Amino acid sequence: MGNYGLPPGVSLGMVAAVLIPAAIVTVLLRALPFSLLRVLRNSPFIEFLGVFMPVGVMTVLVVYTLVGYSAEPARLGVAVGCLAFTLLLQRWKRRADLSILGGTALYMLIANILL
Incomplete structure (x- = not known):
């Protein structure tokens, strides 16, 4: 062979x-x-992770994004604006899936059309 x-x-x-x-x-x-x-x-530790881990992961992603754009004022402004939109949408609808999807869609729309 x-x-x-x-x-x-x-x-x-x-x-x-x-x-x-x-x-x-x-x-x-x-x-x-x-x-x-x-x-x-029925582990209390797993229940703790189930409550706080999604928030922790999202916080790390937001901080990573904002620090990554700190040298580019235009992109940083768009990211902060979309973050504010996401937070307002979350406060209004109280649905994480809708808030994350809405903020991500708005960011992608602005980043691909304007930047």
């Missing part, structure tokens, strides 16, 4: 020796949370 398109010095056995353990570890790591679900279902 041929070399199966592999670089010189790399055999099919070497590729399998890397890919098979990597595939097994990947599957196990993805299945692990589901196997622990029964144990963690």
